[in-house]
Each structure stands twice: as C-alpha cells, then as structure tokens.
Amino acid sequence: MKTKKLLARLADFMNKDRGTQREELEHIREVLKKLKKKEQRLREKLDADPDDEERRELEGKLEVVHAQRTKGLERVKALRENRRGTSADKFSET
Amino acid sequence: MQRILLIAVFLVLGYGLWASPDLKEIAAGVALFLFGMISLENGFKAFMGGALETALRRSTDRLWKSIGFGIASTTLMQSSTLVSLVTISFVSAEMITLAAGIGIIMGANLGTTTGAWLIAGLGLRVDIAAYAMPMLVFGVILLLNRSRALKGVGYLLMGIGFLFLGIHYMKEGFDAVQEGFDLAAYAVPGLPGLLLFTAIGMAVTVIMQSSHATLLVIITALAAGQVTYENALALAIGANLGSAFTTALGGLTANLGGKRLAVAHVLFNVMTAAVAVALIGQMAWAVDQISGWVGIAEDDFLLKLALFHTLFNLLGVVLLAPFVRPLERLLIRYVHFAPPPAEQPRFLFPESLKTPATAVTAVRNEVAHLYDNAHGLIAHGMSLRRRVIDSDASLSQAVRQTRRIMPLDVDDIYETKIKSLHSAIVGFIGEVHAREISEQWTERLYDLQQASRAIVEAVKATKHLHKNLSRYGVSPSPSVREHYDGIRVQIARLLREIGQLRTEEPGAVTSLSLDSLRLGLERSSMERMNSINRMIRDRQLPPQIATSLMNDEAYAHEIGEKLIDASRVLLQSDEPGDRIADERLALDEGDIERIARGSKPTADAPGETTP
Structure with a gap:
C-alpha cells in the first residue's frame, strides 16, 4: 500500500469517534464470520476430489479468502488496541 | 406463421405420400439426396479446423484464383451453399476482400454445374445404388470411431452413399410415374413456359435449399420424359436463381461485408438468369453446336441439359468477371443498411x-x-x-x-x-x-x-x-x-x-x-x-x-x-x-x-x- 494512502487512512482512523469505530468493528466481524463459512464450504468442495481445473480454481479462491480474513483480522486487532488505548488514556486522566 | 406452414406442408405431403406410391419413391429420393448433402457438409466440417481457412486465404489474392477456388471447392464439396456461406463468414470477418468473395461466388456457381454432369453422365446410366451400399456400410463403421478424422471420412462416405441412393430412388420413382401418366402433357411452350418453369425451378430450390437437389429432379424427370427439354432448361435457370436466395438468407445474419456479398450473389445470379432467358434460343443453338463437336448425341437431352447449365453459368462469369472491381466499389458505395435504432435507456427518466x-x-x-x-x-x-x-x-x-x-x-x-x-x-x-x-x-x-x-x-x-x-x-x-x-x-x-x-x-x-x-x-x-x-x-x-x-x-x-x-x-x-x-x-x-x-x-x- 502506498505510504500516502496509509497515512490518510491512519488519520481518518484516528479522527473517528468511538461509536463509529465500534460500528466498523462489528461490520468487519460480521463479514469475517461469513468469510469463515465460505472458507469451510470451499474446503469441503476441495475434499470432494474435484478435477484438476476445478481444484486449481478452488485453491485460488481459498488463498484469496485467507488473505482477506488476514487483512480483516489485522484491522480488528488495530481497532481493539485503539479502543483499549483510548480507554486507558481516559482512565489515567481521571 | 412458420409453424402453420410446416403443418400445411406435412399434411399435403402426407396425403400425397399416402395416395401415390410413386411420389413416395420420388420424395424419398429427394430426402435421401438432401441427407447425403448434410452428411457431406458434416464430413467437410470435420476437416475445416483451419485447412479450408488457410487455403481460402492463400487462394484469393487474384480474381482468377478466387474463381478457381470457388470452382474447385464446390466441385469437391458438391455444395455451392456451403462454400457461399463460408465465404460470407470470411468476408464478414474481413479476412478476404469483397472482390475476392465475389470471385469465389462466381466460381461456386460454375463448380455447382459439375453436379449436373455427375447426375446426367453417371447417375442415370450406371446402377449407382450398387456403389451406394458399400459406402454406407463403411461410412457407418468409420462413424463409430472416436477419431475426428475417421468420423469425417465416415460422414463423407455416407454423404456420397446417400446421394447415390437418392438419385436411384428418384430415377425409379419417375420411371414408375412414366408408366402411369404423362406430366409432359402439361408442358407450356414459348416465353410463358420459359418464365413459368424458371419460377417453378426457383421455388423448388428455395424450398429444398439446394440447387443440386433441384437439378437431380429436373434431370431424372427429363430422363423419364416427364418434362420437355425446353422446360427443363428453364427449370435449370430457376434453380440457379433459387440458390442465391439461400445465400441471401445466410447474408442476413452477417455484418455489412457479408450482406454486400449476399447482394452481389443475388445480382450475379439474377443477371446470369436474365441473360440466359433473353438468349435462350441462341444458347440452345450453341448447346446443339457444342454437343455436335464433343460427340453428344442429338437426342441425349440429359448431357445437353448439363452442358446448357455449364454454358449459361460460364457466360455469366465471362460477362461479369471484368466488372468485379467496379461492382465492389458500387456495393461499398450504395449498399448501406439502415442501422438498427440505438437502444434506449430503460431506467433513466x-x-x-x-x-x-x-x-x-x-x-x-x-x-x-x-x-x-x-x-x-x-x-x-x-x-x-x-x-x-x-x-x-x-x-x-x-x-x-x-x-x-x-x-x-x-x-x-x-x-x-x-x-x-x-x-x-x-x-x-x-x-x-x-x-x-x-x-x-x-x-x-x-x-x-x-x-x-x-x-x-x-x-x-x-x-x-x-x-x-x-x-x-x-x-x-x-x-x-x-x-x-x-x-x-x-x-x-x-x-x-x-x-x-x-x-x-x-x-x-x-x-x-x-x-x-x-x-x-x-x-x-x-x-x-x-x-x-x-x-x-x-x-x-x-x-x-x-x-x-x-x-x-x-x-x-x-x-x-x-x-x-x-x-x-x-x-x-x-x-x-x-x-x-x-x-x-x-x-x-x-x-x-x-x-x-x-x-x-x-x-x-x-x-x-x-x-
């Protein structure tokens, strides 16, 4: 990812209020659940001994779902850490 | 509309086949002949994974080559329709020029006349049904093979076998009709007869989608004395006109290039037919003269009809070949089809x-x-x-x-x-x-x-x-x-x-x-x-x-x-x-x-x- 784009996203992220971040977290978790189910379905299809062409296709789809879930999890982790950090700041202020 | 027409044809034909055993034999002959042509097409298609295309590209850079290619391929495939339709698809894809396409169509018209010689010279003189049987047997055995090439050969053999069998049945049918009554009594002399039988030949070809099949009917009917020589000549002219309609139908689905070629085909065949009708007396005289030189007997009307068929197609080619380039230019300049109206948006209001x-x-x-x-x-x-x-x-x-x-x-x-x-x-x-x-x-x-x-x-x-x-x-x-x-x-x-x-x-x-x-x-x-x-x-x-x-x-x-x-x-x-x-x-x-x-x-x- 380009540095400029990353910085923009970070700035955007930092400016968001907690409510928006919570909503985002929920949406991403929802989609991650669906993606996990999709991954399971793909694995079942792969176990059913498909022909070479279909196997290749399924493996490609699995790789993509895996990468998307990895990205999603990283985002969830960042959102959680940020929430914890914000809570800690507030606690120390009091 | 098409469905009603089909039902009507079935009913009329069904009654005819039930009422007349002779018609049954003639119709079966035509059906077998057409099926033979379909098998031949299938056979050639099996070998067309590039071979015909390559040959076509290499053989069309000069007009004489295009005409020669049209003659050779149609003689080999015995189907001017197939060659014409393939040519339309090539012109549509801009792989050959319109002029080259016109040349091939001209050659195909000439090549198709070899069918008349085949039927008149061989088909009705030799017991070709005897040759048909082994071809069908070997054809079916080859057809059961997995190899595409062998299957193709199987289709070719079956195609020729069915063509021969069709000719045999037609001949038998008309021979039997001859014993019953004389269709030649309905012959119409003079110009009205010429125009009437030209129209009949055209209609029969449009219905059967094959000028070859029409020629087979004409020649066998002529051999059985069911049609006069003069009327048979008119029928042959009509068959040529009818074949242009099949191409025109094919051209309808093609793009502008293909449509222009279809127009050229119709123009060429109409002009050739017009010249043949206008000069029918002189043509008949020329046929008699040439028959005398090459040793065709005075009363051998079958070979004379084949000669006439070749002669008037050759005349068309000779008359129009010098004008292929101008014709191409004219077609490009004047043949424009009104573009279909642009599609309107469905949701933007x-x-x-x-x-x-x-x-x-x-x-x-x-x-x-x-x-x-x-x-x-x-x-x-x-x-x-x-x-x-x-x-x-x-x-x-x-x-x-x-x-x-x-x-x-x-x-x-x-x-x-x-x-x-x-x-x-x-x-x-x-x-x-x-x-x-x-x-x-x-x-x-x-x-x-x-x-x-x-x-x-x-x-x-x-x-x-x-x-x-x-x-x-x-x-x-x-x-x-x-x-x-x-x-x-x-x-x-x-x-x-x-x-x-x-x-x-x-x-x-x-x-x-x-x-x-x-x-x-x-x-x-x-x-x-x-x-x-x-x-x-x-x-x-x-x-x-x-x-x-x-x-x-x-x-x-x-x-x-x-x-x-x-x-x-x-x-x-x-x-x-x-x-x-x-x-x-x-x-x-x-x-x-x-x-x-x-x-x-x-x-x-x-x-x-x-x-």
Missing part, C-alpha cells in the same frame, strides 16, 4: 431525478443494463453463444470444439447497444449533479460513471481482440490455437462467474469474491506471457504472430480487469457497513500480485484467531 436515492438507483440499473449488453457482445466476441456461458456446460470443451470464429460487427453493436447507453448514463449523471446533492451520493454516482466507462473500455478491447481471433483463433498451429483457446476460456469463465455473482444477494462477501477472479486473471495472464516468451526463445513462433499474441494478451487482461472493476460497483451493497467492510478487506493490486507470484502470506493463519 426525469421522474428518477426527484431524489438522489432514486437517481442513483436508476443509474445503477442502467449500468447493469449496459453490462448485460456488453456480456452478450463479449461472449459473441469470444465466439461463444451466450447460452453456453450462462449454462453449466464445460467452457474448455465448447472452446476446443470451435471450428469457425463467429463473424461479428463489433463497431455496429458498440454504436447501438453500448455507446448509446453510456452516453445516456453520462448525460443523466450530469443532470443529477446540477441539483446539489451530498458528497455521499456524488461519490456513488462517480463510481457508477467509472463502472459504465470500464464496460465501454472492455468492449473496445474486445473489438481489437476479435480481429486477431478471427485471424488466428482457429489457427492450424497447435501452440497459437492453444493460446487463443486459453484467452477465450478465461474471459468466458469470468463472464460466467460474474453472472453467477450478480444473481446473489449484494453484500461485502459477494463483492469480495471478485478478488479471486482477479487472481485467476493475473495467474493465467502470467502463465500465457511466460509461454509466449518461451516459444519466442525456442523459435517456435514467428515474431509477427508473437507480437499479435502479446497484444491480444494485453487486450484480454484489460477486458478482464474492466469487467471486474464494473462488477465491483454493481455488486456493492447499499448498506454503509457492507461498503466499509468491503473497502477494508478487499485485496489491492499488491496483494493480488503477491499471491499470484506464489509468495507466502505474511500474517498468521486466521483460522485459529477469528473472533
């Missing part, structure tokens, strides 16, 4: 402008409409029927079985079905922007406009790709063919998968599925580029073809990318949460490239840590 939400929905539906049109055009551009793409049938098999690339006028369809809608979408979005709307809607409209543009760009890339696909798509070189087959399967699969995703509920998971299509596109493209480079290194590919392959690879990649870009916008849900999740989880170019190159994912496996 002033009422939709009332709120930003309705306007965005209208634009989104219209972009989906545009995508549907592009889907059909690109499918045809890949020489695959839309119903094949939209089914579960094996795409690899459908592509492998392609014998001919479909002619397609991409420019024409672009103007009527793509550009008109794109312009309407851009115009409508402009009107929405004129009424101040929030940033959220502006962004949505911007995305939709980009999607519309991406569709247009995919179609433009299809146009370029289709041109080379017509040239090399069914190349006799296995490596080149394999490459184009790979491109076609790739794009067809993309169209199919996007089509399936569009039937699913819009949402983040649906639009995220497009990433795997992008990965497939990148991988296939990389593999094909590696293969091209390897072939260049090993000198298996001439540089000209290699550059075409590289360009086409780029076009194929662009088609895929643009279709995915457009689909992402169309598959996006209206739910803000879904859009955020889609934005966060979608893989970018770098991610896709890393996976395509086989790099291991850097993060931990997500399976165990999913929340």
Whole structure:
C-alpha cells in the first residue's frame, strides 16, 4: 500500500469517534464470520476430489479468502488496541 | 406463421405420400439426396479446423484464383451453399476482400454445374445404388470411431452413399410415374413456359435449399420424359436463381461485408438468369453446336441439359468477371443498411431525478443494463453463444470444439447497444449533479460513471481482440490455437462467474469474491506471457504472430480487469457497513500480485484467531 494512502487512512482512523469505530468493528466481524463459512464450504468442495481445473480454481479462491480474513483480522486487532488505548488514556486522566 | 406452414406442408405431403406410391419413391429420393448433402457438409466440417481457412486465404489474392477456388471447392464439396456461406463468414470477418468473395461466388456457381454432369453422365446410366451400399456400410463403421478424422471420412462416405441412393430412388420413382401418366402433357411452350418453369425451378430450390437437389429432379424427370427439354432448361435457370436466395438468407445474419456479398450473389445470379432467358434460343443453338463437336448425341437431352447449365453459368462469369472491381466499389458505395435504432435507456427518466436515492438507483440499473449488453457482445466476441456461458456446460470443451470464429460487427453493436447507453448514463449523471446533492451520493454516482466507462473500455478491447481471433483463433498451429483457446476460456469463465455473482444477494462477501477472479486473471495472464516468451526463445513462433499474441494478451487482461472493476460497483451493497467492510478487506493490486507470484502470506493463519 502506498505510504500516502496509509497515512490518510491512519488519520481518518484516528479522527473517528468511538461509536463509529465500534460500528466498523462489528461490520468487519460480521463479514469475517461469513468469510469463515465460505472458507469451510470451499474446503469441503476441495475434499470432494474435484478435477484438476476445478481444484486449481478452488485453491485460488481459498488463498484469496485467507488473505482477506488476514487483512480483516489485522484491522480488528488495530481497532481493539485503539479502543483499549483510548480507554486507558481516559482512565489515567481521571 | 412458420409453424402453420410446416403443418400445411406435412399434411399435403402426407396425403400425397399416402395416395401415390410413386411420389413416395420420388420424395424419398429427394430426402435421401438432401441427407447425403448434410452428411457431406458434416464430413467437410470435420476437416475445416483451419485447412479450408488457410487455403481460402492463400487462394484469393487474384480474381482468377478466387474463381478457381470457388470452382474447385464446390466441385469437391458438391455444395455451392456451403462454400457461399463460408465465404460470407470470411468476408464478414474481413479476412478476404469483397472482390475476392465475389470471385469465389462466381466460381461456386460454375463448380455447382459439375453436379449436373455427375447426375446426367453417371447417375442415370450406371446402377449407382450398387456403389451406394458399400459406402454406407463403411461410412457407418468409420462413424463409430472416436477419431475426428475417421468420423469425417465416415460422414463423407455416407454423404456420397446417400446421394447415390437418392438419385436411384428418384430415377425409379419417375420411371414408375412414366408408366402411369404423362406430366409432359402439361408442358407450356414459348416465353410463358420459359418464365413459368424458371419460377417453378426457383421455388423448388428455395424450398429444398439446394440447387443440386433441384437439378437431380429436373434431370431424372427429363430422363423419364416427364418434362420437355425446353422446360427443363428453364427449370435449370430457376434453380440457379433459387440458390442465391439461400445465400441471401445466410447474408442476413452477417455484418455489412457479408450482406454486400449476399447482394452481389443475388445480382450475379439474377443477371446470369436474365441473360440466359433473353438468349435462350441462341444458347440452345450453341448447346446443339457444342454437343455436335464433343460427340453428344442429338437426342441425349440429359448431357445437353448439363452442358446448357455449364454454358449459361460460364457466360455469366465471362460477362461479369471484368466488372468485379467496379461492382465492389458500387456495393461499398450504395449498399448501406439502415442501422438498427440505438437502444434506449430503460431506467433513466426525469421522474428518477426527484431524489438522489432514486437517481442513483436508476443509474445503477442502467449500468447493469449496459453490462448485460456488453456480456452478450463479449461472449459473441469470444465466439461463444451466450447460452453456453450462462449454462453449466464445460467452457474448455465448447472452446476446443470451435471450428469457425463467429463473424461479428463489433463497431455496429458498440454504436447501438453500448455507446448509446453510456452516453445516456453520462448525460443523466450530469443532470443529477446540477441539483446539489451530498458528497455521499456524488461519490456513488462517480463510481457508477467509472463502472459504465470500464464496460465501454472492455468492449473496445474486445473489438481489437476479435480481429486477431478471427485471424488466428482457429489457427492450424497447435501452440497459437492453444493460446487463443486459453484467452477465450478465461474471459468466458469470468463472464460466467460474474453472472453467477450478480444473481446473489449484494453484500461485502459477494463483492469480495471478485478478488479471486482477479487472481485467476493475473495467474493465467502470467502463465500465457511466460509461454509466449518461451516459444519466442525456442523459435517456435514467428515474431509477427508473437507480437499479435502479446497484444491480444494485453487486450484480454484489460477486458478482464474492466469487467471486474464494473462488477465491483454493481455488486456493492447499499448498506454503509457492507461498503466499509468491503473497502477494508478487499485485496489491492499488491496483494493480488503477491499471491499470484506464489509468495507466502505474511500474517498468521486466521483460522485459529477469528473472533
């Protein structure tokens, strides 16, 4: 990812209020659940001994779902850490 | 209407066959003859995976070569219709010029006269049914083979066998009729007879879709004395006119080039027929003179009819051959078909402008409409029927079985079905922007406009790709063919998968599925580029073809990318949460490239840590 784009996203992220971040977290978790189910379905299809062409296709789809879930999890982790950090700041202020 | 006509023909023919055993024999003869021609066509098609195409390209750079090719191929295939239709498809694909096409059609008209000689000279003198039987037996045995070439030979043998058997039955039928009553009593002399029998010959050929079959009927009827020599000459002229109608029908489905060739065919045959009718007395005299020189007996009307058939077609060629170039110029200048009206938008109405939400929905539906049109055009551009793409049938098999690339006028369809809608979408979005709307809607409209543009760009890339696909798509070189087959399967699969995703509920998971299509596109493209480079290194590919392959690879990649870009916008849900999740989880170019190159994912496996 380009540095400029990353910085923009970070700035955007930092400016968001907690409510928006919570909503985002929920949406991403929802989609991650669906993606996990999709991954399971793909694995079942792969176990059913498909022909070479279909196997290749399924493996490609699995790789993509895996990468998307990895990205999603990283985002969830960042959102959680940020929430914890914000809570800690507030606690120390009091 | 067609159904009613078919039922009427069945009823009349059914009654006729029930009432007259002789008619049954004649009709069976015609049916077998036509079936023989269909088998012959099938046989030749089995060998047309490039051979005919290559020969056609090499043999049409001069007019005499084109005429010679038309004569030779029609003599060999015994079907001027097949040669004419193949020629139309080649002119449509701009692989040969219109003038070369006209030359081939002229030659085909001359080549078809060999059929008359075959039937008159051999068919009615020798017991050809005796030859038919072994051909049918061997043909069927070969047909049961798996090899395509052997199957092709089987079809050819069966085709000739059925042709012979058809001739035999016709002969028997007319001989039997002769014993019952005399059809020749209905002969009409003079000019009215000439015109009447020309019209009958034309009608019979249009119905049977074969001038060969008409000639067979004429010659056997003449041999049995059921038609006078004069009327038989008129029938032969009519048969020639009728064959032009079959080509004209074929030309209707072709593009402008093909249509021009069909017009040329009709013009050529009408002019030849007009000259033959006008000079019928002189022609008959010439036939008598030439018959005397070559030793055809005075009363051998069968061979004289065959000679007449050849002579008047030859006269047509001699008279019109010097005017092929001017005819080409005239056709290009004057034959323009009124373009079909441009497709109108289905969803963009002033009422939709009332709120930003309705306007965005209208634009989104219209972009989906545009995508549907592009889907059909690109499918045809890949020489695959839309119903094949939209089914579960094996795409690899459908592509492998392609014998001919479909002619397609991409420019024409672009103007009527793509550009008109794109312009309407851009115009409508402009009107929405004129009424101040929030940033959220502006962004949505911007995305939709980009999607519309991406569709247009995919179609433009299809146009370029289709041109080379017509040239090399069914190349006799296995490596080149394999490459184009790979491109076609790739794009067809993309169209199919996007089509399936569009039937699913819009949402983040649906639009995220497009990433795997992008990965497939990148991988296939990389593999094909590696293969091209390897072939260049090993000198298996001439540089000209290699550059075409590289360009086409780029076009194929662009088609895929643009279709995915457009689909992402169309598959996006209206739910803000879904859009955020889609934005966060979608893989970018770098991610896709890393996976395509086989790099291991850097993060931990997500399976165990999913929340």
